Amino acid sequence: MVYKEDQIAKVIVSYFGKLYTMQEGDRRETVEYALAALVKEVALSIHADKAPGPDGFSASFFHSNWDNIGDGLVKEIQGFFESGIIPAKINETHIRLIPKVNSPQTVAEYRPIALCNVEVLSGLCNKAHADGSLKGIRVARSFPRINHLLFADDTMFFIRADQRSCAALSSILSRYEAASGQAINTSKSSISFSKKTPSSIIEAAKGTLNIHQEGGVGKYLGLPKHFGRKKRDLFSSIVDKIKQKASGWSNRYLSTVGKFTMLKSVLSPIPSYAMTCFQLPVSLCKWIQSALTRFFWDARNGSRKMAWISWKKLTKSKAEGGLGFRDFQCFNIAFLAKLSWRLIHYPHSLLGRTLLGKYDPENDFMQITKRSSDSHGWRGILVGKDLIAENSGWIVGDGKSINIWTDPLLSCSRREAPMGPPPEELVKYTVADLFLPNSVEWDRQKIHRILPQWEDKILSIKTSALGAPDKLAWIHSKTGDYSTKSGYWAAMQSRTEPENNIVTPTALQDILPVGERLLARHIDVDPLCKRCGAFESVNHLFLHCPFAQEVWEHTPFASGFVARRSSDLPAVWKSLCDKVCLPPLGIVNVPLAPWLLWSLWIERNNFVFSNRYTSVADTVSKAICLAREWSGAQLREIVKGRNLTAPTPANPISVTVQSDAAWRNSSNLAGLGWTLKPWLFGKPWFSVAEMVSCISDANLILLNLSRQLSLTSPF
Structure with missing residues (x-):
């Protein structure tokens, strides 16, 4: 056991030096076989803002400059795997040791992050899948075969329990070890079998792969590997x-x-x-x-x-x-809805092909219903799907996916669809059936004949000029994209009944420990007000006590407030918050009433528990100071959040478009304005658009008009 820092460093370097020592061997054939087309695919699949190196370059550098550096990068990577030599600067990275267990005692109980390279291993598995030597498994007929998955720093293989598949995987692992110089740690690897696998096959597979530890129980990354009834x-x-x-x-x-x-x-x-x-x-x-x-x-x-x-x-x-604490059921639903959203918009991803192929390959995901045979995980995803179905609408593209009677298509901000019942011959009508032949323009005569009461709203919908597919949009965000935060509040709203939307402090919830509430909870206390001797309730403390009435009378509101005329605090709370203070106070956009309540509560506690008296003037002054402090903090946050970076100078041969749009709900009219620089010295252009259903449509129309005009620019 070592304790000094320099000794600990030597032990760590020695351990991982032995673990990652390069093994000799001919690896040229393996590298060319596995990496021929994989390097570009991997490099371009990394998120543009992720994986920055010590030099600060993220993956976006490789995305934008691939045509210039791609060939050289592929050769550099292949050269490293062939020779085992890499330039020192390229190998610079940040390494962090992550403990694998609680209270680690040895270096082997740490996991180094940033030393693992599995590109060759993945390439070998893909090649084996293509030539049929390692087909992998599938859970349903419509399910794609998978023979491996990479997750974090772990690799999972899925193969049939037979000698041929085990031998193929063993060969791949041996080739990977020879090519990368990294040895597979069989003592930290485990193997799981299906329930009906014979014991003879289990022992044979363990022997072929040299992995003797069985998995399938316990947890992986904090989640259970298998589910039971409990x-x-x-x-x-x-x-x-x-x-x-x-x-x-x-x-x-x-x-x-x-x-x-x-x-x-x-x-x-x-x-x-x-x-x-x-x-x-x-x-x-x-x-x-x-x-x-x-x-x-x-x-x-x-x-x-x-x-x-x-x-x-x-x-x-x-x-x-x-207080904004989490309702965990609603938060759970919001998270699951994010998975459902991914299946809706990326049905051809591996996750989409896997789940949809297993549970219902024939129908659209939004039409799938719950069945008794569904797994626990799939049932949760369907719960998230229901939340999306209740809070989403359609953006019209080519109109082929939207039923005019059942799908919400009339609004960008709420679910609204034409009301039926439809004629029998029109039950399956889609939005595309309301277009002119071979066009995405509305057929006004057909709309007037079939949906006369919805004609204006339908005509205000702007279709895709390029015939893009229809898109399901989340109505609680400006972009139409789902977020867990907006999903949570949508789930909360669906679980609670509509209530009065007046802003109420904790006092209005009747939970402050005043004499009345303490007595109601069978706590033996004197329920009388210590200032005036009356029965102490929330309304008495903040409105009817003589001290409170004097505080309200001395508060510098532009229009006065007489507390003794008010019997219930919740009833007058909104009007109190709307009251404007006199200009010399410097309180503009912040209500003073909440701070007065806070000051009254603090002074009450000081009087009851510390026998300390505060004057009316001091109580009002303290509330004003707190309100000013709060107002100043909000202004500082606004200024701090602004992007003060100077705009990047425009390309001298480009046209800069500056635009803005306004929209009036009552008339569905939009005002559009834009300038083009340097063309025509920034001359302003104006236009008016009719039949516009929302401000986002107005912005799209504006961008399209300014783009068309900029294309005619002499620059």
Whole structure:
């Protein structure tokens, strides 16, 4: 065992030096066989903003300059695998050691990130799949065969349990070892078999592959490898992890604000990874919620304290009087909807071909219904699909995918479709049937005959001039793309009944521990106001107490407020927040009323528990100072968030277009304006478009007009 830093470094270098020592051998044939067409495919598949090296160049450099550097890059990579020699500068990278176990003691229990190169291995598997020597497996007739998957720094192989397939995989691994100089660590590898595999085949496969450890149980990357009937027990470790984090000694002395931050930023995201893949049982979500509730309300010494408000109310947004905590069932649905969104827009991806090929290869994904034989994972994806179906609309392209009676096509911001019942001969009519022959222009006469009450809205829809396919759009975002955040709030809205949309603070939820509420919870206290002796309720504390009435009378509102005339705080809250302060205060866009309530509550507690009296003037002044501080912080955030970078100078032989559009909902008219520089010295151009259904359509029309004009530019 070593403890000094220099000794630890020597042990690490020695261990990984032996592990990654190059093996001698002829690898030219293997490299040319496996990497001929793979290098370009891999380089262009990397996200443009990902994988930057120490020099700062990300993958976008290779994307944009491939025509110039592609051939040289391929030869450089092939040369490295053939000779085992690579220029020192190219080999520079950042290496991080990731512990594989809790409290690692040896170097072997760390995993180095950025040393693994599996391009040759993937290429060999693809070649073997093509020539039939390693076909892989499929789970259904319409399912593509897969013989390997790469995930993080792991490689998973899928083969038939027979001698021929095992021998082919063993040959591939041997060729990879010879070509890369990296040895397969069989002690850290495992092999899983289907339930009905005979024991003789199992032993033969283990011997051929020299892998004797069986897998299939436990977890992989925090998720269970196999599912049984008791789903709740499989995910119970999530709750254990939350409780472990929450009970840490450093968390016991957090203030309420500290607990709020800890809960939202650290504890609530713990189940997120599992939620992205599977639907958690309802009982587990309630178990997680209970653990977080106890963390938020209980005392520092762990003793159980009273929860003054239900978790359901705390999950409301701050604008609705909550704290924005997560409803875990809704958050789970929002994550699953992201998977469904991917299947809708990328049905030909490997994930799409796999799942759709297994569960329903004949029908469109949005038309698939739940069946009793469906797996747990697929049932969760269908739950996400239902959320998308309830909150999406169609963008008209060629019109072939949109049924005019059942699909929402009339609006960009809400689900709206023509109302039936349709005539029997028109039940299967699509939007394309409303176009002129061999065109994507509307047939006005046909629309007037079939859908006269919806004629104006349909004609305001702008179709694709190039005949692009129809696209399903998420109605809760400007771009039409789905996001987990907007999906979560859509799921929350669908689970709750419509309520009054007035902004209410915690006081209006009737949960402040005033005398009335403490008495209602059977706590033996004096329920009378310590200032005036009246029964202390929320309305009394903030409106009817003589001290509170004086505070409101001395508040410098442009129009006064008489508190004694108001019997209920929620009823007058919106008007209080709308009141404008006198100009000398410097409070413009921030309501003063919430800060007055906060000051009254602080002064009440100081008077009750510390016997400290504060004057009316000081209470009002404190509220004004807090409001100013808050207003200044919001202005600083706005300025900080602006992009102050100077615009990049335009190419001297290009045309710069500056444009803007406005849209009026009542008349469906759009005003368009743009300038082209340097052509005509930036002369402004204006136009008006009719039958425009939303501002995004107005912007598209504007871009199309300015583009057409710029193409006629003499530059």
